[in-house]
Amino acid sequence: MTLELASSQETVAPRAESPLAVRGMTVSYGQKPAVFSVDMTVEPGKMTAIIGPNGAGKSTLLKAALGILTPLAGTATVYGKPVEQQRHRIAYVPQRASVDWDFPTRVVDVVLMGLYPQLGLLGRIRPVHRARAADCLARVGMEDFATRQIGQLSGGQQQRVFLARALAQDADLYLLDEPFAGVDAATEKAIIAVLKSLRDAGKTVVAVHHDLSTVPEYFDNVFLINTHRVAEGRVEEVFQAHHLQDAYGGRLAGAQMDALQLS
Amino acid sequence: MIWEALFLQLGYNATLVTLGATLLGMAAGVGGTFLFLRKRALVSDAISHATLPGVALAFMVMVSFGGDGRNLIGLLAGAALSAGAGLLLVSWLSNRTRLAEDAAIGSVLSVFFGLGIVLLTVIQTMSAGRQAGLEDFLLGSTAGMLRSDALIIAVAAALTLALVLLLRRPLTLASFDPEYGTAIGQNVPRTDLAMMGLVLAVTVVGLKIVGLILIVALLIIPPVTARFWSERTDHVVLISGTLGGIAAYIGAALSAAQPNLPTGPIIVLVGFALFALSLLLAPGRGALSALLRHRRYQRRVHLRQGLLALAHGQPIYEQRTLRLLRAEGYALPDGVATQAGRGRAAKALRDETRWQLIRSDPAYKAAAQQYDGLTPIETVLTTDQIREIDSRIDLRGGVMA
Numbered sequence: 001m002t003l004e005l006a007s008s009q010e011t012v013a014p015r016a017e018s019p020l021a022v023r024g025m026t027v028s029y030g031q032k033p034a035v036f037s038v039d040m041t042v043e044p045g046k047m048t049a050i051i052g053p054n055g056a057g058k059s060t061l062l063k064a065a066l067g068i069l070t071p072l073a074g075t076a077t078v079y080g081k082p083v084e085q086q087r088h089r090i091a092y093v094p095q096r097a098s099v100d101w102d103f104p105t106r107v108v109d110v111v112l113m114g115l116y117p118q119l120g121l122l123g124r125i126r127p128v129h130r131a132r133a134a135d136c137l138a139r140v141g142m143e144d145f146a147t148r149q150i151g152q153l154s155g156g157q158q159q160r161v162f163l164a165r166a167l168a169q170d171a172d173l174y175l176l177d178e179p180f181a182g183v184d185a186a187t188e189k190a191i192i193a194v195l196k197s198l199r200d201a202g203k204t205v206v207a208v209h210h211d212l213s214t215v216p217e218y219f220d221n222v223f224l225i226n227t228h229r230v231a232e233g234r235v236e237e238v239f240q241a242h243h244l245q246d247a248y249g250g251r252l253a254g255a256q257m258d259a260l261q262l263s
Numbered sequence: 264m265i266w267e268a269l270f271l272q273l274g275y276n277a278t279l280v281t282l283g284a285t286l287l288g289m290a291a292g293v294g295g296t297f298l299f300l301r302k303r304a305l306v307s308d309a310i311s312h313a314t315l316p317g318v319a320l321a322f323m324v325m326v327s328f329g330g331d332g333r334n335l336i337g338l339l340a341g342a343a344l345s346a347g348a349g350l351l352l353v354s355w356l357s358n359r360t361r362l363a364e365d366a367a368i369g370s371v372l373s374v375f376f377g378l379g380i381v382l383l384t385v386i387q388t389m390s391a392g393r394q395a396g397l398e399d400f401l402l403g404s405t406a407g408m409l410r411s412d413a414l415i416i417a418v419a420a421a422l423t424l425a426l427v428l429l430l431r432r433p434l435t436l437a438s439f440d441p442e443y444g445t446a447i448g449q450n451v452p453r454t455d456l457a458m459m460g461l462v463l464a465v466t467v468v469g470l471k472i473v474g475l476i477l478i479v480a481l482l483i484i485p486p487v488t489a490r491f492w493s494e495r496t497d498h499v500v501l502i503s504g505t506l507g508g509i510a511a512y513i514g515a516a517l518s519a520a521q522p523n524l525p526t527g528p529i530i531v532l533v534g535f536a537l538f539a540l541s542l543l544l545a546p547g548r549g550a551l552s553a554l555l556r557h558r559r560y561q562r563r564v565h566l567r568q569g570l571l572a573l574a575h576g577q578p579i580y581e582q583r584t585l586r587l588l589r590a591e592g593y594a595l596p597d598g599v600a601t602q603a604g605r606g607r608a609a610k611a612l613r614d615e616t617r618w619q620l621i622r623s624d625p626a627y628k629a630a631a632q633q634y635d636g637l638t639p640i641e642t643v644l645t646t647d648q649i650r651e652i653d654s655r656i657d658l659r660g661g662v663m664a
Contacts, residue, residue, distance in 0.1 A: 098440070
C-alpha cells in the first residue's frame with residue numbers, strides 16, 4: 001500500500017536550495033525502525049507541519065536530520081550543503097520535556113544561549129547582546145520575566161523562552177519539535193504569530209505538530225509520516241482524507257475527519 | 264596552634280600545603296558543579312576508587328626499576344591511568360550493555376577498589392621500597408608532604424580552574440540542554456569527555472590530600488551547597504568554588520596543626536557544616552525560609568476563609584482561624600465580626616465573587632489563571648475591567664455591592 005502511495009502522489013521536486021532536504025533517512029531504536037527510508041524536501045519560505053500518529057517518527061526524523069540522533073542510513077542537507085557546515089543557519093526549538101527546569105538558570109540566560117555560537121568560548125556578553133536577548137523576549141511577550149528562574153514559569157511561558165532563544169540565533173531555518181504541546185491558548189496564538197512573521201520575512205519554518213484541526217489555519221505545507229513517508233506538499237493538495245487515513249492507519253474516527261472540514 | 268595554622272603561621276611547608284589544598288578545593292568545587300548539574304555526580308566515585316590499583320601498580324613498577332616508589336608524579340600517573348580505565352569501563356557498560364549507569368558505577372567501583380586493596384597487601388610483603396605512606400592515599404594526609412608535592416597539586420588545580428573558565432559555555436549547554444547544544448554545532452560527547460577529564464584530574468591531584476574515599480565529597484558537597492544560594496549557573500560555579508576552597512583551607516590548616524587528624528575527613532566535615540548552614544538558612548531555597556513562606560501562606564488562607572465565613576454569617580469551627588481573626592481585630596472571641604471585620608469580610612466576598620465571574624468568562628482567561636484564592640483582584644485587573652465585572656454582578660441580582 002505504501003509503495004503504491006509513494007508512486008501515485010506528486011513529489012515536490014528536489015532542489016539544490018531546499019532549506020532542508022532529507023534523503024533515505026532510516027533511524028532505529030534497537031531492531032525496529034522508527035523512521036524508514038524517508039525523503040523530505042522542505043519548500044523555502046513556507047511553514048511546514050510534520051504530522052503523523054504517536055510513534056510515527058516525527059521528532060525522530062527532525063532529530064536525525066539535525067544529527068542529534070545518529071541515523072542508520074540517510075543524509076540531510078541544509079540549503080544544499082551538509083548540516084555540519086550550516087549550523088549557523090539553523091535554529092532549533094527542542095521539546096519542553098527534554099530539559100531539567102530546576103536548572104540554575106534565568107530566562108535571560110537561556111535566551112543568551114542562542115548567542116553562544118556568536119560569542120565563542122570567551123567572548124564577553126556585551127550590552128548589545130543583552131539588548132538582543134531582551135528584544136527576542138519582547139517578541140514572544142516574555143520581557144517581564146527576564147530574571148525569573150526558568151522553573152517558575154508555566155509550560156507555555158517556558159515554550160516561549162525556547163522560541164526566544166531560537167530567535168536570538170537569527171537563523172534562516174527554524175525547526176520546532178512539538179511547539180504547541182501542553183501550552184495555553186494564548187501562548188499558541190503568540191507562537192504562531194511569531195512563526196508567521198518569520199515566514200513573511202522569508203525564513204523557513206518546520207514544526208512537528210500533533211493537532212490536525214489547526215493544520216490548515218497554521219501551515220502552508222504538510223509532511224505526513226508514519227515511519228514511512230506518506231505524503232508531502234501543499235496543505236490544500238495533501239491534507240486530505242485518504243492521505244490522513246493512510247498515515248493514521250484508520251485510527252481517525254469519522255467524526256474527527258468531519259471536524260477537520262477537509263477540502 | 265589551631266589559630267596559627269589558620270593564619271598560616273606554621274612555617275613555609277605547612278603554608279604551602281594549605282594553599283595547595285585550597286586551590287584543590289576550589290578546582291573540585293568548580294569542576295564538580297557541572298558534574299552535579301549533568302546529574303553524573305556518582306561517576307566521580309567510580310573514578311576515585313578506580314585510582315587505587317593504579318597507585319599500587321605504579322609503586323611496584325617504580326620499585327622494580329630500583330626507586331623507593333615514593334615519586335608523587337609517578338604515583339599520580341598510575342592513578343590517572345587506572346582511573347581512566349575505570350571511567351571507560353563505566354561508560355562502555357552503560358552505553359553498550361543493558362546495565363544501567365548506577366549498576367555500572369557500583370561494579371567498577373568495587374572491583375577496582377578490591378583489586379587495589381589486594382595489591383596494597385602484596386606491597387606490604389615486599390621488602391624493597393618504602394611503602395609506608397601509601398595508605399595515606401585512602402584518607403589523605405598533609406603530614407610529610409613535600410614542598411614539591413604541594414606545588415604539583417597547586418599547579419594542577421590552577422590548570423583545572425583555567426580549563427573550566429575556558430569551557431564554561433559548552434559545559435553549561437551540555438548540562439542544561441544537550442540536544443540544543445548539538446543543534447547549534449557543539450560537540451556534546453567531546454564536552455562530556457572534557458568534563459570527565461576535568462573530574463579525573465581533580466580526583467588524581469586530590470588523592471594525596473583528601474584521599475580517594477572522600478574526594479567525591481569535595482566534588483559534590485560544594486555545588487549542592489552553592490545551589491541553595493543562587494539561581495544562576497555562573498554564580499553557582501563561583502560560590503561552589505569558594506565554598507570548596509574554604510572547606511579545604513580550614514581542613515588542611517586544622518590537620519597541619521594536629522598531624523594525627525586525617526586531612527580528608529576534616530575537609531569533608533567542614534564542607535558538610537557549610538552545607539548544613541545553607542540548607543537551613545539560605546534565602547529562597549533554604550528550609551527555614553520555605554517553612555516561613557509556608558506559614559505565612561497558611562495564615563493568609565486561614566484569614567481569607569475566616570473572612571468569607573463571616574461574610575456568609577457561618578460559624579467558624581477552626582480555632583486557628585478564629586485566633587487569627589481576633590488578632591487582626593476582625594472578630595470577637597465568640598466569633599462575631601467586629602466593625603472592621605464586617606468591612607473586610609464584605610471586601611473579601613466581593614473579591615471572591617468577581618474572581619468567580621472572570622474565571623467563568625473566557626475573555627478574562629489570562630487574568631483568571633492568576634487566581635489563588637488570595638490575590639486581591641485589583642492587582643490583576645484594571646479599574647475599568649472591575650467596573651465592567653461589577654455591572655454584570657449587579658445585573659445578576661446584586662450579589663454583593
